[in-house]
Amino acid sequence: MTAADSYAELVRRSKELGVLNSCAAVLGWDQQTYMPAKGAGLRGEQMAFLAGLAHGKATDPKVGELLAAVEGSDLVRDPESDAAANVRELRRGYDRSTKLPASLVEELARVTTAAQQAWQQARAANDFPAFRPLLEQVVALKRQEAQAVGYTDHPYNALLDEYEPGATVAEVREVFAGLTRSLVPLIKAIGDSGKKPDRSVLERDFPVERQKVFAEAAAAAFGFDFAAGRLDTTAHPFCSGVGPGDCRLTTRYNPRFFSEAFFGVLHETGHGLYEQNLPAEHFGTPVGGACSLGIHESQSRLWENQVGRGRPFWDHFFPRLRQTFPAALAGVEPERFYFAVNEVKPSLIRVEADEATYNLHVALRFELELGLISGDLAVADLPGAWNERFKALLGLDVPDDARGCLQDIHWSFGGIGYFPTYTLGNLYAAQLMAAARRDLAGLDDDFRRGEFSRLKGWLGQHIHRHGGRYRAGELCRRATGEPLSAVPFMSYLNEKFGPLYGVC
């Protein structure tokens, strides 16, 4: 077998695995949308069957042989070639899955299943001690995972790498430190300004059917292709990129609060545009997939916040919104509405936080995760550490663990290393948007006309079409000319909230 034959076989296997995983994606979507309640048991068996099949294919020793046969060959000499990128990422995935002993994988599956159930009950009962033993087990297993996978500098690097390939604790820590230093005083100044939007304009009767029509119109205006995708309703909103021609968004409607579904749809649409514009011919291989969670989140945040909470966007959409909800918005001036959707206010719950304070929630979790994984922070001390750092960062007293360290599901499923990608996404979004504005003069005029195709085209050119060809840091440098930094994000916040709150 020549290197070319080996590479062709690797690609065939990778694409087959892609098709297999896309079957699981449809079943996962169905589970959240239309599956009858009593179908849950069978669905569990179906998902376990497909996952077992996928695991077997991903860890097949033959993959290791094929990788070894291609690595070092001429095929992968050009690091920007399809082959080089695919082999790089297939190697990363293969090593990661084969380094984990089967006993550890099984133990993690067992413990996280129990931990998710315990977490759900503990949060409802505000009972951290009930969750503590399970979280201790999860942390211990994740530390074992880091040892098994291997790392340099910090065991957390092994975990972070799963979600943000190539990112390191040192880099993230530095970027987050700079961000926090600038964010804390800005948020304090906003709090001290005495200015407050009239949030009540968002908390009126917004009939669900009309919310749906309006949100779909905005998603279509952004360029989401509804012939290759859908929007449905679920308890927890998500975007599932099943594969070429099939991308499914979901949202949750609150008939008495406009922002929940609408900005949720813009967010998922950002994810969806990325999925819909990945290079379909590479589907199933790393080059055909998303680059990282941070880059994925940058796409959702860019459309949700950078575009969807901007004045030019609402210059176009507010008159249409008032036509759609004449009763709720009679007599509401555009400026009042714009301020309402841009309120900055420290709050207890991450998923309800505004675009400025949100990142302090993430910085807190990142710090605590580092401590848990290094061993400097015991699980028993988590609530105290959480509450203390929360007060320092956001200035609020945490009234109970349910609204404190028990609020997120992530730790219960073993997702340690996941949180930083949310803020990385915000930072990438701001940096990409600044670069797009430099490249494309008059972008705000486009938005004021409800026209978003130049921006979508720019993202397609600089982000989407590259799929997983480059690591996130490299992709950012190529698209913006600079390594990732918190500066564009802080400039964006200052330019936006400075005038709104009369600060800076």
Place this chain on the structure above:
Amino acid sequence: MTAADSYAELVRRSKELGVLNSCAAVLGWDQQTYMPAKGAGLRGEQMAFLAGLAHGKATDPKVGELLAAVEGSDLVRDPESDAAANVRELRRGYDRSTKLPASLVEELARVTTAAQQAWQQARAANDFPAFRPLLEQVVALKRQEAQAVGYTDHPYNALLDEYEPGATVAEVREVFAGLTRSLVPLIKAIGDSGKKPDRSVLERDFPVERQKVFAEAAAAAFGFDFAAGRLDTTAHPFCSGVGPGDCRLTTRYNPRFFSEAFFGVLHETGHGLYEQNLPAEHFGTPVGGACSLGIHESQSRLWENQVGRGRPFWDHFFPRLRQTFPAALAGVEPERFYFAVNEVKPSLIRVEADEATYNLHVALRFELELGLISGDLAVADLPGAWNERFKALLGLDVPDDARGCLQDIHWSFGGIGYFPTYTLGNLYAAQLMAAARRDLAGLDDDFRRGEFSRLKGWLGQHIHRHGGRYRAGELCRRATGEPLSAVPFMSYLNEKFGPLYGVC
């Protein structure tokens, strides 16, 4: 390995294949309901991947070894045991799939894909000659299939056996001959009676949303469990029993014709009740699956026609129907409505036929299929033979092939041997209903109160819980005390249509 070990491994493999096939069932349902149009290409790859996997598992030589190790052992001595029934049906399936050479399977897949496309165009263009060469190939391949599978008496037996295990041409021919002899004069007498219902009461404005609510209420009254199932909308209605706790019905609403969706839902509900009440602990093995297509169809026809077109049913539901559609049904008397949903009238299209004439459409196809498979009828002579027999059986001139021998999709996908199961279903339904009436006094009084649980319980006891334990003929004898016969069906028709049309 003991026989018990071999049997346990057979069951494990069969159940795994059941889970695998249930994944394909969800994807198939999604394809007809919610999949975005541009997802069709990927869906094709997903279905082919799962089908390939299933075929590999079904024809794995290990299955043959395991079967041989169990057959003849004490485990299968009691023919009514789980093991005996499972081994009997697994053997049948294994032999059938392994006797077909891979080349024939591939050729059939290739030709039927092309034939379905050609059929669609030929029907639209009323162009039988365009379809003829493909149908000739299909027939030739199905004759090869019969040779490869093996048969006694008539090659058609090998094809019939795929859909109705154990049924034979000789039996079906005899039953159908008796049926036709009685049906033709009944239908003629009805035509000559000069009586005609006022069909217009069904062709008014029936708002789709209210049709849906009303149909779901009827399905729920029959006992369909909506926590373990759903009802959605598709171009072609079907029931997909995904597996335990998950059964999905679909229908198609016509806002100007009440019967299409409503009786369609009752029909699919009958299928659904069977699926929902199969023995879940045996899911994936033959004992946990349906007995045959004929028995499946008996369940749909029983609820649709025997119950749903009966006077006691409408005694309960008509007042509710009039409340649901006050505008359409103002001033319509129950009797007028009842006659309208029970019109008997020869017509050209099988799927639109009433419950009496329907079976002549099937008898015609059965005759012609026998000729095609024996070689007595050339494909070129099919339109002429169709039209001549149609005139003899139903008294109508067929104006064109689109409304003649091109109307059904079945032959294009190679489904020769399938049609008889529709009429077997009607006959089983009547025979089962007659037996249930003997066992359960006052069943019509139940129906008049909107109460169907005793009937559902009887079917559960005599049909559903047995799954595939017995062949259809044996199941019928056990449930009704008699072998299958057309007599109960003809009695039912005579008792119903005699008074309605003043005949007999």
